[in-house]
Amino acid sequence: MTPPLYDVPGPRAKRRNALFTLVFLVALAVLAWWVYRSLEEKNQLEWVKWRPFFTDSRAWSTYILPGLRNTALAASLAMVIALPLGALLGISRLSDHRWVRGTAGTVVEFFRAIPVLILMLFANAAFSEFTDISPDTRPLYAVVTGLVLYNASVLAEVVRAGILSLPRGQTDAAKAIGMRKGQTMLHVLLPQSVTAMLPALVSQLVVIVKDTALGGALLGFSELLASVRPMSANYGANTIASFTVVAVIFVLINFALTTFASWLEGRLRRGKKSTGAVVGAEAVEELATPGEHIGPGDAGGSTGGAK
């Protein structure tokens, strides 16, 4: 929580704050009025254009719900495939063998440095050229492939950070009872790191859900965003209404996931049984960036890869 940068307001400060509140309120009101006027002028506020979403169940069953289903399908497929791949890459990056570490590092740094959209475009073209996947399902394949390539490399960093965040004593204890390296990783470190990185995983899911919209805009994947065009065509050019509904759905899903991630993080940090190792939801942003990382991630001294 941010420490307050101001004192408890006295009479003068109270008056000043009230003045600022008033000025800000007026500014917001002017903005709202401008938005209202422009919407009114273009007839975007007519009840006819908003009604389908409230009274017509077909608007949901034909456009929104199928789109939502495809968004969820692509996101969950991408997460399920990317997670083991990411775990493999992340563990390889911690390997004692230089070439295993180097290869995994290069792969991770490379795919983190490239926009997801570029990966999706490539996957789409590659599927149409080298495979005979039908054009109907190709967008789904392309979207999932692009998401997997990118997110596996991000999740690799999450896994690596999760393993490195565990207290040293875990490895020492495993060594002391005579476990080999592989056994230590498989039976001691990995299971605990899964708990530690749960918040980061949940918040990466938000990134994945948001990125599925790329497929709708550029690859013809019929996910939630893609349902805006047919909806506004069918319900009398209600572009604004359709966008609002779609945006609200995205915000609700992702806000729920974000809140869940931070609740989980707080719970893990407070938990008495845990080792105290947590990869927070905030860390995801940093781990998604190519280049070296500062902080506990470097404790193992394993920053290999593309330079």
Added chain:
Amino acid sequence: MFDFLEGYDLLGAFWVTVRLTLYSGVGSLVWGTVLAAMRVSPVPLMRGFGTAYVNVVRNIPLTVIIIFTSLGLFQTLGVSLGADDFTAINFRLAVLGLTAYTSAFVCEALRSGINTVPVGQIEASRAIGLSFAQTLRLVVLPQAFRSVVGPLANVLIALTKNTTVSAAIGVAEAAALMREMIENEAQLILISAVFAAGFVCLTLPTGLFLGWVSKKVSVRR
């Protein structure tokens, strides 16, 4: 081997990407700082607005925002941001969308930087009678900025990659050119390699350089 590049303005496309990044980078730094100041300000209404803005904008896909600037703002409401031809309009709309989206992340990064400033300093500056604005401007923000070079670099790199989304509203940047070239040429692997290399050249050095800068300037505590 690379003769398929002829007839395409590869450098031009990447230049558009760089320009998109720079304009929206500066824009979101300014707007993000304002938002962060709002979120720690003594005025409850401003705090509420800042919190609501960040939570809503962060959770909407950038693609939705960018397409909304084109379909909603321009085509429905006629907002053209003072430009007359389509290239300029789409470019400005893309900058607007990218700025609106990225500033939420700048705000969050800055707020975490503000949290790193020791409470004692804030108490001291209040004790010598500095107002909220003075505390923020003279004591807190200078230190906060130095400690968030790293996170801001991450935001900048994410922004560089996000500029590709503006291909969705027809801005002629790298991803749009890649799409066009894939359609016209039969050199999928090479074309993709060229564009991948372009983005690696843009993002990886930025990450390494700003990571080095952030180690240099961060306040040791």
